[in-house]
Amino acid sequence: MRLSLLSSFFLATVTGVLAAEGSDVLDLTAANFETVVNPAELILVEFFAPWCGHCKALAPHYEEAATTLKGKNIPIAKVDCVENSDLCQTHGVSGYPTLKVFRNGTPTEYNGPRKADGIVSYMVKQSLPAVTPVTADKHAEFVKADKVVVVLYATEASEAPVPSFSKVADKHREQYLFGLVTDPAVAAAADVSPPAVVVYKSFDEGREDYPAANVASFNEAHLATWLKEHSVPLLDEVSGENYGSYAESGLPLAYIFVDPTSADKDTVVDSFKGVAKSYKGKVNFVWIDAVKFSEHAKAMNLHEAKWPAFVIQDIAKQLKFPFDQSSEFSAATVGPFVQKFVDGSLEPSIKSAPIPETQEGPVTVVVAKQFDEIVYDDSKDVFIEFYAPWCGHCKRLAPTWDTLAEKYAAVKDKLVVAKMDATENDIPPSAPFRVNGFPTIKFKPAGGREFVDYEGDRSLESLIEFLESKAKNSLVAPPSAGSESAPADTPAASETVVPVGGEKAAQGHVEL
Structure with missing residues (x-):
């Protein structure tokens, strides 16, 4: 259009x-x-x-x-x-x-x-059609019109694989610019025999030809995957501007943290190009300003401000694999580390706050080291909030969350109302979810392993209603000797309302 x-x-x-x-x-x-x-x-x-x-x-x-x-x-x-x-x-x-x-x-x-x-x-x-018809006089301009341009050279606009190519273009028009050439003279000048797909890039080799065998047996999913692999540079600087492209690729991201003012910065980065090429399509390699993004280095579990350093981030699973900073750093020593990651034999680094010596307050504090022990206790229902100390919504929820925990204090052996600082603790691999915003509230029923998202408003009344409807265990407190049951909640507590909404968490808790 x-x-x-x-x-x-x-x-x-x-x-x-x-x-x-x-x-x-x-x-x-x-x-x-x-x-x-x-x-x-x-x-x-x-x-x-x-x-x-x-x-x-x-x-x-x-x-x-x-x-x-x-x-x-x-x-x-x-x-x-x-x-x-x-x-x-x-x-x-x-x-x-x-x-x-x-x-x-x-x-x-x-x-x-x-x-x-x-x-x-x-x-x-x-503003353009999903696939733009490209004529001879516009071809040279079109293939340089964006960072990544995908062109199908075909004999006729109505013949295969044009319809399938158009479907891919419609799904991925936000990432790439797609064109269609049906002029045989233009195809000849591009040194291709239709049908053929070529990716023109403003980086690396400048051009990548889709294998002819794949064009002949055209598969939409395969082309989409191939485009992700070839739409990012072999080894480029990563920043807030291009991080989204790497995240969308679906591939793990290998960071080389370097001090940009260091005299050997370019030498260090260049030395990794061979490793990056060896794992192209499996891991994306980037270098990153370690001074400017020092907080991101900490979020990737690099604990020392010692550069250069290396870490692999599995973006999809939000897992981190830092290379030991006390070991010799070079492309030769990091290469085997990357191979272990690809083989699946590398254990992720899980950041955890210290295990609390005592649980103070009505809400149970959970850290990564005790996540499985507390959250996966089959005998208990678990209602847990993942928060960030700087999050305004979390601060407003805190007194309501405390009140909720106090209400069910008499049944702590059946229900755990918990919280976990997601900036100080990684979500362990055992959890089937990732935290992308604060606060995130999850419920795990007793005897189960599935988590239920809490998506209601954050009033005490709504939280109680949710718990009463989802809990597997009885939440009725046993009567104490010589006392009468108190009302379920007080008017003052039930009027505590926190606005619906949340605060976004960047990948790794630090926004590039």
Whole structure:
């Protein structure tokens, strides 16, 4: 879908009316949102709060992208959620900034980068058809139009494997730019015999040809996997701008932590290219600024500020495999370590806070070293909160969580109300889930191994209702001698309400 003349007229009209002076970002409110967004074939909208630090950091990149995209007739807009809270709530906004792509009023999540060139690239892909027909006069320009460009050379637009290729393009249009060439002269100039698929890259060799045998027996899933493998550089610097590409690849990520000011930085990085090539398609290799991202190094369980250092992160399972910092560091010594990881014989490093000498307070404190012992106790129902000390939502939940634990203190032999600091403790491999936001609340019934997500509001009343409906054990406290049962809860406690919402946790607890 290319933007129509109507869209061009629409953009020219609303830009003059809605954009603040000196800005190409349109200001939307509850009064004009539908009249602007619904007619637009394509528009990007940011839902923000003026006090939000991440929103302030995004602002200059968003402005720059808006100016570039204005020339391509792709509008960009923003909504102040403090001034338009009902509108933001209607669109399911629970954190800032939230970006959504709207097509004729229908939203989808924006999953692209947060820097200007990345926003432009993402939205340009959204404005094009899933597969762009490429003619002879546009071929040279098209294959350099983005970091990764995928081109199918075919004899006819209606013949195989064009339909299957189009399905892959439709699913992955956010990651790559897809083109179709049916001119035999262009195919000949590209040195291919149709049908053929070529990936053009702005890095490494600059080009990768999909094996001819795979084209002949075209498999959509195989092409998608192959593209993931060949869409990232052999060994590049990783940062917040490109981390998402590595995460989306589905492959483990091997970090070489180096001090960028070190005289031998380039020598160290270059020495790993042979290892990286040996494991291409199995592990992605990157180098990372160890000074700037020292907190990320700690999150990867590298305990000393000693560089260079090496660690493999299984992103999907959130497991970390740091190379012993007391051992000799070189590509030659790290290579066998990587092989052990690939073979599955390497044990992950599990960070754990010390086991508490005593349990103080009504809530049971769980650390990684005791996770299996406490959480997988078959005799008990377990209700556990995973939190971060800096999380505002967690702080507001804390008194309610304490009250909940106090209510069931008399049945601690049947029900454990627990909490675990997910910044100081890794989720062990035995757990069938990962924690991606705070607070995360899970329930494990007695005698079972499956976890149930708690997704209700965080009032004491709702938490009690959930527990009473899910617990396998009886939660009725045995009557104490000579006493009468007290009311289930007090009005003051039942009125304790914490807003629904959460705070995002980056991979490894540290945002790149």
